[in-house]
Amino acid sequence: MELALRSDMPTYAGGLGVLAGDLMRSAADLGVAMVGVTLASRHGYFRQQITPDGNQIESPEEWDPAAFAAPLGTAVTIRLNGHDVWIHGWLYVESGLGGSVPVVLLDSMDARNTSEDRTLTDVLYGGDESYRLKQEAILGIGGVRMLRALGFRIREYHMNEGHSALLALELLREQTALGSNVDRALEEVRLRINFTTHTPVEAAHDHFSYELVRAVFGDTVDQPLLRRIGGNDELNLTGLARATSGVVNGVATKERMPHAKEIANGVHSVFWTFPSFAHLYDRYIPEWRHEPALLTRAMRIPGEEILQAHGEAKRALIDTVRARTGTVLDSSIPIIGFARRMTGYKRPDLLFQDLGALRQIAREHRFQIVLAGKAHPHDEEGKRAIHSLHEYANQLGGDIPTVFLPQYDLDLAKVLTAGSDVWLNTPLPPMEASGTSGMKAAHNGVPSLSVLDGWWIQGWIEGVTGWAIDEEGSGNHRDRLYRKLREVILPLYFSDRQGWVEVMKGTIVHNASLFNSHRTLRRYAAEVYLAAS
Numbered sequence: 001m002e003l004a005l006r007s008d009m010p011t012y013a014g015g016l017g018v019l020a021g022d023l024m025r026s027a028a029d030l031g032v033a034m035v036g037v038t039l040a041s042r043h044g045y046f047r048q049q050i051t052p053d054g055n056q057i058e059s060p061e062e063w064d065p066a067a068f069a070a071p072l073g074t075a076v077t078i079r080l081n082g083h084d085v086w087i088h089g090w091l092y093v094e095s096g097l098g099g100s101v102p103v104v105l106l107d108s109m110d111a112r113n114t115s116e117d118r119t120l121t122d123v124l125y126g127g128d129e130s131y132r133l134k135q136e137a138i139l140g141i142g143g144v145r146m147l148r149a150l151g152f153r154i155r156e157y158h159m160n161e162g163h164s165a166l167l168a169l170e171l172l173r174e175q176t177a178l179g180s181n182v183d184r185a186l187e188e189v190r191l192r193i194n195f196t197t198h199t200p201v202e203a204a205h206d207h208f209s210y211e212l213v214r215a216v217f218g219d220t221v222d223q224p225l226l227r228r229i230g231g232n233d234e235l236n237l238t239g240l241a242r243a244t245s246g247v248v249n250g251v252a253t254k255e256r257m258p259h260a261k262e263i264a265n266g267v268h269s270v271f272w273t274f275p276s277f278a279h280l281y282d283r284y285i286p287e288w289r290h291e292p293a294l295l296t297r298a299m300r301i302p303g304e305e306i307l308q309a310h311g312e313a314k315r316a317l318i319d320t321v322r323a324r325t326g327t328v329l330d331s332s333i334p335i336i337g338f339a340r341r342m343t344g345y346k347r348p349d350l351l352f353q354d355l356g357a358l359r360q361i362a363r364e365h366r367f368q369i370v371l372a373g374k375a376h377p378h379d380e381e382g383k384r385a386i387h388s389l390h391e392y393a394n395q396l397g398g399d400i401p402t403v404f405l406p407q408y409d410l411d412l413a414k415v416l417t418a419g420s421d422v423w424l425n426t427p428l429p430p431m432e433a434s435g436t437s438g439m440k441a442a443h444n445g446v447p448s449l450s451v452l453d454g455w456w457i458q459g460w461i462e463g464v465t466g467w468a469i470d471e472e473g474s475g476n477h478r479d480r481l482y483r484k485l486r487e488v489i490l491p492l493y494f495s496d497r498q499g500w501v502e503v504m505k506g507t508i509v510h511n512a513s514l515f516n517s518h519r520t521l522r523r524y525a526a527e528v529y530l531a532a533s
Ligand SMILES: *Cc1c(COP(=O)(O)O)cnc(C)c1O
Pocket: 013, 014, 015, 016, 018, 339, 340, 341, 408, 409, 410, 413, 434, 435, 436, 437, 438, 440
């Protein structure tokens, strides 16, 4: 549904799209034959502005596909609400070290369509349920038709989350048209579809009433079959994806995602490494761009040079903060960074739950905080969190300089994950399946301070790659977070530079070397795409 290719191409909302983009970048580097399919999202997700009192204002983030992609000159139709909708495509080419991979952007802006249908692919995760279902039909069913029309012979399909699950219906239709009975067709289709699920809380995902399904699809889909494989009471796309996939991969650990293979996410090393660090790696670990596993050799890099490279990234962050907010942060004081989708389970306000205690910590050791993230336009809780963060920032005033940077995107994520000194992550377990921004930080020697959830369960080595908030089990995360800051992290930062640099190296050696998308894609290639079925 989303694919983050460039910062100025708003075809993504958050981590799911960034992961898809990073896998495409790795495919281009490694020469894996792959084609990406997503929506054109001409109005993007949304542009985020924040009023002085902390309210999020959303406006369309319009972009012109012609600026970065070429029209494909091929169109297909899909029948929605009883009439044909034309879908055409744009070709974006992602180039890398080993070649390039195409990405097809599906677009319903077509003169033959009604004015309403022309907007179907405009707003990522926008509109009502009917709009969402039609987008997912365009992505899944329209996507398969477009690939056929373009002449691609696809060996296997990989669904990144259930949003594209309707593609299984199109493959089933093709199989039964060739004469297979339904059970045989399902077997055939399962040999060709793989599915990665990104949430341990599947019930929360895309589901639609059969009334709506009937209204949108009429008799173009086999309703009894759909009830059999997509849920009896309502259509659940995650369920449909599971039922039609040969391999199901879960990005979280097995205990939390049973019945799934476990290939952990990774981020694209070159894309997420700040230039000052890329330069260092080029000098000390020349092969790292093709083989990020060699980042284990970061031990070779003198501590002074690590500090210098980080200093450059931190200056870039401080410059960005000054340019966007007017606030001047101090380069000699640590910056705690927190940026991700603003939504309830990620608990963006955990750090601020006791401002008195936080001030007390800052009296011993000063620190500063930089925040960013968008809340989905319908996520009232997320929007309230943004509002609260602004109130906290005001209340903390000069005691703890705290800024919120609007319009979190790839470019801002690059400077934030590299320029912070500590990357904070406070999800409510077990809600975070993976989380990837801590992996970006690790590529830049920035340790994580995180609740043991998602990727951190595997990435955590206490005092070596960062720190866990809750290693003693569940309990009061706020107090433990404060204690760790006061007793461990800030004293280390101010009183033991050598020790601090060792942790910075630890993040690169142990985590950048492992949590990169080259490793993820190689595992997909070896264990999923090329696996003996
Ligand atoms: C990496 C990234 C995310 C995802 O961050 P998580 O830590 O996985 O929540 C979201 N938005 C942008 C712009 C990113 O670059």
